[in-house]
Structure formats: structure tokens, C-alpha cells
Amino acid sequence: MLRKPRRIIEEVIFESLGPLSARELLAMPREGWESLRAGITDHRSGKCGLVARCVACHGQIYISTSHGRPFFAHYQGADPRCPWYSGKNVHPNDVRAAQYRGHQESEMHRRMCELIAELATLDERCEETKVDEYLPPTQGKHGRYPDVLIDWRDFGRFAVEYQMSHTFQTEVSQRCVHYDREGIPLMWVLSSFDTERVPQAVSDVVHRHRGNAFVLDQQAVNASREQRTLVLTCYMSNGQGYDAPVLIRFDELNFPQSLLPYLEDRLVGPLLEQINSKRLPYFRALRAWGDKMGSLHLTELEKFSERQRIDRLVAAAFSIVAEAAGKPENFASDHPNIRGMLNTFQNSGSLAPYAALLTTLIENTSQHTLLNGKVGEHLQRSINGHRLGQVEQVDEHSAEWKLLRSLLPEALDPFIRQRLISAEKLPDWAQNS
Ligand SMILES: [Zn+2]
Known part of the structure; x- marks a missing residue:
């Protein structure tokens, strides 16, 4: 066709x-x-x-x-005159199929929810379970019907949603937001999990559990009965696929303040490791050779004619990060702190073309208040000089900006920064509130 x-x-x-x-x-x-x-x-x-x-x-x-x-x-209701308008985006067949499946599944769904409640009850800490009962809200107007609601002694309350096959992302989101607002940990339990073929609706749920998929399969049911508590099979993402599944008791999980429980954070853990390993040789070299970065074999740097200036830029940026991390170390000059270093380099002009870049960096670190004082004034003077045609300023598209963004993405790559913020994993040095 x-x-x-x-x-x-x-x-x-x-x-x-x-x-x-x-x-x-x-x-x-x-x-x-x-x-x-x-x-x-x-x-x-x-x-x-x-x-x-x-x-x-x-x-x-x-x-x-x-x-x-x-x-x-x-979204629905978009302007049909948009050159990228692609028509109405409801696929009636999909919706009908989902409804049909929904009808078939509801009986099975009910039985599985009752099974989860029964397994939880085996634990002597389980005080009460409810299946599909209305839970009035503490805030707002609308309550919810959690699939299973469990009250644990010493552990508090948590809600379980049992996902059969197709729950739309909006539904997943609404439930997550609702329980988050109510302060009740929410756990999505899947009916099955095929690591070779993960539908997007399931992948969305796994993502919200930081790369963990929790499944109630026969093994988990048997283990629950043996250990007399709720045990689930857990698959963890490794970036390419999934590790071999492990059986876990619900009380082994991490329950963060907001967001959903998980066994191991597989979402941003690998990302942070990747960032740190990229940065490590720079820190080592900066430390070993002071501001002489000549021994570094950095292809990114080879291209520049003004090699020295860029060395100094990287050294200055890393000094800002070191200070922001509460471990002050000046890689770029002999000044006792980054304030002296930055002011001198802006005055002498050697880092003046990077004033906008350094401002963005400082803005997204714990040192952001520096911008309210002398340092901010000096940087602003260079930026204004650019407007007057006196100082050339590099922008986001320059090789220098791209280099620092790849080395310090927590502060300089807005999308990676956002990802870390939403996972509550933005490092302290990059916090600015
Ligand atoms: Zn458009």
C-alpha cells in the first residue's frame, strides 16, 4: 500500500x-x-x-x-494553515481497538489487582488493602480509583496501577501527577514484559520508574508466597536493552520524595558517568600542568589558531566549576579566587570574547550571585563592547561554546540540564536557586 x-x-x-x-x-x-x-x-x-x-x-x-x-x-486543534500540519491526529481504529481490548481485559485486570492485594496481605506489616475503591483527594476536586491501595505499617501508603497493555501517555501522566500531588508513592506493575518489543506506552511507564520495569509474573507470585511479602520481577534498562531480570521485594526499592520508586536509577546514572569520564582527563591535565595545556591531545582544540586563549577559557571555566563545587582551585591564574581571575581577564581582554559564554556558565552554577557584583559588571562591559563593535563575542554556534557545552553540559546544555532537573539529579555545583 x-x-x-x-x-x-x-x-x-x-x-x-x-x-x-x-x-x-x-x-x-x-x-x-x-x-x-x-x-x-x-x-x-x-x-x-x-x-x-x-x-x-x-x-x-x-x-x-x-x-x-x-x-x-x-496537539489537537492546531492551525491547518501551518505548513507542517498533518491533519487530525486521532486514529479512530486505534481508539476502537483499545476500547475493545479494554473491555476484554477488564475481567483479567480485576483478578490481577485482587492478586496483588492478596500477596501484599501476606506481609504482617500490611494493614489494609483496597482494590478499585474511590480515594478522595486531599487537594483539588477530583479523587482517583487506584487499582490497588496498600497501607503498610512503618512504611506508609502506596498505590499500585496495573498496566495490561495499552494505557495512553496522558492517562499515565495524569495518574503520576495526581499521586505526586497527594504525596502517595505510585508503582506501575506490568502484566508482562518483552524486552525485544516494548510498546511506547510501556516504555513511558518504565521511564518514569527511572529505567525499571516491574512485572508480576508467575515467578514473582511464587516468590511473594514464599517470602510472604510483595515480590516483583524487575527488568533494568542498560541503555541498549535490559539486564537479566531480578526478583525484588517492594521494601528494597528506593522511594524518592517525588517521582516513582525504583531499584537502581538507570536513567541519568549512565549519563552522569559519561559526562564525568569525558571531563576527567581535562581536570587531571589542568591539575598536572597548571595552565599549560600543551600536553593535552585534544582534537577539538587543535583547530584553533588562538590556542592559548582557548586553553585559558577552559581553565577559567573549570575553575568556576571547582569553586561552584565548593573545592576552589584556580587552574587559570595565580589569583586567590575566581573573582580576581575573571576581572583581570575581562580587563586585559584575553577572555573578553567569551563574556557571554562565561555569563551563561556562571548563571547556571551555585556562583550565580557573582553576576550581581563586580564580576557581572566586567562581563557586561565586554558584552556591551560587542554591541558597540569593539569586542568580538562568540555565540552558541562557535566551536568554543560547543566545546564547553560538551564538557559542562549540566550548566551549558539546556536539554541535558532539564533532564537532570526532572530526574532530581542536577549536581549541587550547577544549582542556581
Ligand atoms: Zn505548526
Whole structure:
């Protein structure tokens, strides 16, 4: 069958983050775009979340998927005159199929929820279980019917939602936002999990559990009966696929303040390791050779003619990070602190072309208040000089900015920064509130 070529939205702008192209979206790791997808849907569900707009029509967009690949899509009611408008996005067949499946599944669903409640009751700490009973809200107007609600002695209350096959992302989001607001930990339990074929609806749930999939299969049921508590089978993402499953008791899980419980954080753990390992040789070299970075074999740096200036920029940036991390170390000069170093380099002009870059860096660190004082004034003077045509300023598209963004993405890559914030894993040095 011939298919009409799909008109896709080629570029969007995320409020407070900046532009993202369809190509950049496709190049992101799954954890990256799933985090944006969840943030956008959560905003629609009433959490602050994320807002993104089509650059052509300014209509709000969300991230949809096709064969496991993400693309931008207009929300319902988009302007049909948008060059990237692709028609109404309800697929009646899909909806009908889901409803049909929903009807078939409801009996099975009920039995599985009762089984979860029964297994929880085996634990002597279990005080009460409720299946599909109305839970009035403590805030707002609307309550919910949690699939299973369990009250544990010493452990408090938590809700279980049992996912059979197809729960829409909006539904997942609304439940997550609701229980988060109510302060009740929520756990999604899956009926099955095929690591070779993970539907997007399931992947969304796994993402919200930080790359952990919890399944109630026969082994988990047997283990629950043996250990007399709720035991689940847990699959953990390793970036490419999933590790071999392990059996875990519910009380072994981490229950963070907000967000969903998990065994191991598989979402941003690998990302942070990757960032740190990229940065480590720079820190080592800076430490070993002071401000002489000549011994570094950095292809990124080879290209520049003004090698020395860039060495100094990297050294200055790393000094800012060291100070922000509470371990002051000046790699760039003999000044006792970064204030003296920055002021001198702005005055002498040697770092003046990077004033905007350094300002953005400082803004996104624990040292952001420096911008209210002399340092801010000096940097601003260089930026103003650029407007007057006196000082050349590098921007986001320059090789220098890209180099620092790749080395210090927690502060300089808005999308990675957002991902760390939403996972509550932004390092202290990059905190600015
Ligand atoms: Zn549009």
C-alpha cells in the first residue's frame, strides 16, 4: 500500500530551553526524548512541566512516536494553515481497538489487582488493602480509583496501577501527577514484559520508574508466597536493552520524595558517568600542568589558531566549576579566587570574547550571585563592547561554546540540564536557586 509522505514538524522551541530540530530529537538517546515527552504531557496534566511550540504556527506540540522513533506532533486543534500540519491526529481504529481490548481485559485486570492485594496481605506489616475503591483527594476536586491501595505499617501508603497493555501517555501522566500531588508513592506493575518489543506506552511507564520495569509474573507470585511479602520481577534498562531480570521485594526499592520508586536509577546514572569520564582527563591535565595545556591531545582544540586563549577559557571555566563545587582551585591564574581571575581577564581582554559564554556558565552554577557584583559588571562591559563593535563575542554556534557545552553540559546544555532537573539529579555545583 502506498503511503502519503508524512509532513513532519521540523523545528520546535521549548520555553526556557530553546530550539530543537526534528533531527536533533532523533539523535537523542531514548532516555532524553522520553524525558521531554513526559515533561510536555505532565504540563498538560497540571504540573509545571514543559511547553514546546511549533516554530511555524506557534501551536503547542507533543512528542509522538512511530516504530519506536520520536517525532513532533501538533496537539489537537492546531492551525491547518501551518505548513507542517498533518491533519487530525486521532486514529479512530486505534481508539476502537483499545476500547475493545479494554473491555476484554477488564475481567483479567480485576483478578490481577485482587492478586496483588492478596500477596501484599501476606506481609504482617500490611494493614489494609483496597482494590478499585474511590480515594478522595486531599487537594483539588477530583479523587482517583487506584487499582490497588496498600497501607503498610512503618512504611506508609502506596498505590499500585496495573498496566495490561495499552494505557495512553496522558492517562499515565495524569495518574503520576495526581499521586505526586497527594504525596502517595505510585508503582506501575506490568502484566508482562518483552524486552525485544516494548510498546511506547510501556516504555513511558518504565521511564518514569527511572529505567525499571516491574512485572508480576508467575515467578514473582511464587516468590511473594514464599517470602510472604510483595515480590516483583524487575527488568533494568542498560541503555541498549535490559539486564537479566531480578526478583525484588517492594521494601528494597528506593522511594524518592517525588517521582516513582525504583531499584537502581538507570536513567541519568549512565549519563552522569559519561559526562564525568569525558571531563576527567581535562581536570587531571589542568591539575598536572597548571595552565599549560600543551600536553593535552585534544582534537577539538587543535583547530584553533588562538590556542592559548582557548586553553585559558577552559581553565577559567573549570575553575568556576571547582569553586561552584565548593573545592576552589584556580587552574587559570595565580589569583586567590575566581573573582580576581575573571576581572583581570575581562580587563586585559584575553577572555573578553567569551563574556557571554562565561555569563551563561556562571548563571547556571551555585556562583550565580557573582553576576550581581563586580564580576557581572566586567562581563557586561565586554558584552556591551560587542554591541558597540569593539569586542568580538562568540555565540552558541562557535566551536568554543560547543566545546564547553560538551564538557559542562549540566550548566551549558539546556536539554541535558532539564533532564537532570526532572530526574532530581542536577549536581549541587550547577544549582542556581
Ligand atoms: Zn505548526
